Structures are given as C-alpha cells and as structure tokens.
Amino acid sequence: MKPAVRTGNHYITGDVACAEGAIAAGCRFFGAYPITPATEVAEHMAERLPDVGGTFIQMEDEIAAMASILGASWTGVKTMTATSGPGFSLMMENLGLGVCTETPCVIINVQRTGPSTGLPTQTGQGDMMQARWGSHGDYELIAIAPSSPQDCFYHTILAFNLSEKYRVPVLVMADEIVGHMSEKVVIPDAREITLVSRPKPKGRKDRFRLYEPGPNGVAPMPAIGDGYNVHVTGLTHDERGYPVMTVEAQEEMMTRLKGKIRNNLDDIIQTEEYRMEDADIVIVSYGISVRTGLTAVDEARRLGYKVGLFRLITVWPFPEQAIHAIAARVKGLITVEINLGQVHYEVERCAHGQAATYLVGDAGGKIIHPDKVVSLIQEVFQP
C-alpha cells in the first residue's frame, strides 16, 4: 500500500486538495457521480483509494452515491462523496436520512451557479441555504467553507473530524474557483494531523441502546458485524432505534438531534478575523468571497476607513453570538457572497438592528471585485 498522507509541498487544485485531505483524514470509501466542477475530486479518489486499501465506486446517479456512503459508513468506514448544484439537489433526501440516523459522512459541494443547470463551469455560492435546510424536516448539520486549495485540504479533515465526533453529515461548501484553482498546498507529516473517529460502544450488548447519548450528547456507534443487531431507520425512533409513531418520540428525537449540535457550538464553530481590532465597519464573508473581502479591507483602510473582515469558516451552525456581539460595537456589517442574499439575511437577523447591514452580492458566475465593496463603503460611510 502507498502512504495515505503525501507529506510535502504541492501545487494542486482545490478539488485534488479535498481528495488528499479526505485520504489523510482516513476516508476509505467514496461514492461518486461525475459533475462539473466537482468531477476532479472523484477522479483523484478513483486513482488514490485502491492504493490505500479503500474503495471507489461510481454509482448510477447522485441519489445512489449518497445512499452508498451512508451504507458504507455503517461498516465503520469513513466515507465521502463530492458533487455540485444539480447533484446536491438529488442528494437531499438521503442527506436527511444521514441526519436522522446519525450517520457520519462528508459531502463536498463544489458550487456552481444555478438555478437548475445554470452556468455549470462558473462559480457561485447559491447553495448556502440549501445546505442549511435543503432536505425536508427540521434539523441541524455542519457546513464549512474553504477559501483556498490549502483550506480544502484542512477543511476536509476538519469535516471528517466533526462528522465522526457528532455523528452528522458535514458539508464542505467549496466553489468552482476554489475547486479549480491551483495553489501551493502544504501537506504536513501524518503525525501532525489530528484525527477523530466515532466513539465505539462499550459494555453489555444486551443492554445497548443505539441512540443513548454520551456525555457530549452523541451516542457511540457500532459497525455492522459487531454483534449489536442495530436497527437503523429514517422513521421517528426512540433511543433503541426502534420506530415509535408518537409526538413524544418525535420531540425526544429532535431534542437529541438538534441538541448535540446546538449544545456544542463553541466546539464546532470556527471563524477568523482580519484587522478587526479597531474596525467600525466589518465585512462578513466565507469561501472564495473572503478573498474579495481581504483586498477590500486593505483598500478601504488605505482610503481612511476602519474596516475589518470577519470570516465564517463554519457557516452552519451560524455564529449567531459572534455576529450579535460585533454588531453591538460597529456602524455597519457588509456581507459579501456570490448570490443575491442568503447568508446576508442571517447576518441581518443576528445584527438585530444594532448596526446597519449591507449586501454585496452577485448573480453568479464570477468572483466579486473588491472595488464593488469599496464603492459601497465610500457611498454609505464617512472615513
């Protein structure tokens, strides 16, 4: 077998970096379906996985790809798929099954512009609200947004670690530019990479309850063949995993599913700040649009404005408290994203009228020029 971690300096695309991050994180099953601009993730996994003892299969559609990674995950293996808009839509039903059955897995969405087939080869950030609640019903999951190929490597590892820790599907919300651009990616020594694996059950098998929460609200997870005779269902179920068709069981299950995320926000949410110390205008952004924001901060500062950038690495769950606290001490919040307002409305909600909120958005297909942000700042603020 070949080494799983390709330690060294590489010049690779974000798609390939996602694949290398997955393999470094211990992913050993990939269910694929080709789609622009995510195909290269699958192509790289097809080549790499057999050499590290893993399995790659190209399924007949994205519905099957998503179903396959859930099934494979229950054998105790770390699993992943990668897709873009139309495929992401097809994965939604089984994504909900993954949430409901608390099945760890990672989905890379290299976003393109929609709706529908849209601009298949061009960038977009229009799937952010679909990432939040695109499957039916109410639920919580985790979504992370990389801004560079280097991020793609680390964020895919982070996605696996969070997925294993919280037994929830984790979405890596990349985009066409990050996915297709080549940049330097440093892959560290395997010993420097922290890996998390799902907790395994201990104790008597006859007393085992499939969804009995551990200390952090997450239940240990056996694999097929461990002898626990698990029953896993997308029906509303009790702690044994058995279907129970009552409103009480529904409330108990929802409390557990939402609680394990909502009660661990400090552990889950990651953000970054740039020149925020004295800022009274704050750009909020994520993914590729962070790069627009960074340039806009420097340019506006050159013009005498006190601007900083607040970067959402974790977009879902949303860093509500952090945005609320920032809004209390600044004049304005500007959300930069390649859609015509999605995360912007979350920022507005959390600002709660304490600061003015603005959107610098785009219909899709291109990165937003920093001048557009600077122009807005010049228009509505005094230096």
Added chain:
Amino acid sequence: MSATTQPVIDHQGAHPLDDLIRTDRIPHIWCPGCGTGTAFSSCLKAIKATGIPYNQFAMVSGIGCSGRAAGYIKLDSFHTTHGRAIPFASGIKMARPDLNVIVFSGDGDLFAIGGNHFIHAARRNMDMTVICVNNLIYGMTGGQVAATTPSNAKTTTTPFGNPDAPFNLPLMAYAAGASYVARWTILHVRDLTNAINEALMKKGFSFIEVLAPCPVNYGRRNKQKSLDTLKLYREKTIIRNGADPARADIDFDRGVILGTFIDRDRRTCDELYDATCRRNED
C-alpha cells in the same frame, strides 16, 4: 400446500425463528391475508439454514409494507429511503465484501422509484440477494397503480383500469445481468425457502420475485378474495426451472411460470474491483 415440517410452536411457546426476530417489535403492521409475512419467514428460515453466523448478515429495506421487514429481523438492519435500498446495500457490500447483504423490499420500491438502481446493481453483479415481494400494488399508500400492476386492473389511481403494461421482473433481472433469478409465490413456501437459501449461497447478484396477495388494496378492487389469490397461485402457475425469462409475464389466464430461471456464474463487482483496480506493486 403442506406446512413446513418444523414445529410452529414448541412447548415453551417459543417460535423456532425467535432468535432472528425482534420479538419486542411484534405485533407487526402487515394486514390479515398479506403475503409479506410468509415471504419474510421463508427468508428467516433460509438465513438460518445457511449456518452462517448472524453477525455476518445485513438486511436493507426501502419504503413500503415489505420495507418494514428490516424492522422485525434481529440482524444489523436498515430501513432506508424509498427506492434506495440497493445503493445503500451496495455501499455496505463494497466497503465490507465479506458480509452477506440482503435487500428485502416491495415491487413499487424496487422497480418504480428504485428501478434504475436495480438494473445497475445487476449489471455490476453486486454480490447481494434481492427479495422482491410483488403484490402488484402500492399497498402502504392505499392501493395505487404500480409498475407491476396487470393491464386493466383497478387501483385508486387507475379507476377505469390500468392503461399500462407491467414489467416482467425476471426478464429485466436477466437482461441486466443477474447471476440468479427465480420466482415463487407465498403458497410455495418450501420452494421459496430453498430458493432464498440458494440465492444467499450464490455469489453474485441474486433476485427472487415472490408473488404475494394484497387482499386489502389489490384483491378488494379486482374481485379477488384472499383465498382466490391463493387458488390462482395453486391452479394457474407452472413450475418450470430453466424457463426462458422472456416467457415470464404474469398472466394468470395463460399460466404464470415459477422456478429458477437463471443460475449462472460471473465475477462479482467486488472481485472485479480488486482484480482490476488494486495494483500489487510489491
């Protein structure tokens, strides 16, 4: 049709299949006269007869009446989304090829919403056993036309009769590449049990169609009382092993062919993946 030779109830009141049943989930949801329970117990007997330890099995179901089987079997068992049992099971099989994977589901689940997955798993010769309880109807939703409903049959969504033709399931399985294809009815319990046992021991994609009555949602609207359907199974079926699956259309006027249509050997998906993709560079 005689009952099984095994005692149904012993002196202690325990059932010989109790070790494979989640007895704490009984009573089941299946209606009086439904054939799913009989197909299910044949499946349990066939599993037991393999002698393979139970923790080397996994059962996957989709959605529908038959899809509830996964909830009653005491194995690692998965009740998934509508139509997606086969790709979920394919993930299990390819990640752990040593496991014996059974898909137990209905005709609506496997052949309408899930039809694409069926043909691709057969094409790849995914090493699993797919048992389809075919009751010719969507039972759980109250009796709507299925991809298997006979022409002219009345259902809630074909109130004037079904204008469409049904699938011939054994022919589809054969054409798509299945290694083993059989059809029985729930009246032919021993043959069915033996066929499931053969399918479990067979390497490759095995498919068993089980004709089963749905007196509540099919029979009631088509002038078939519970026993009428069983009489058809006895009087209007022809057991013919090795028959051409192209002649396996379900037409009780002409006679419905039962038996093993196909039993052939082909390398499985996981074997071919290992042989083709895992390079030995020692």
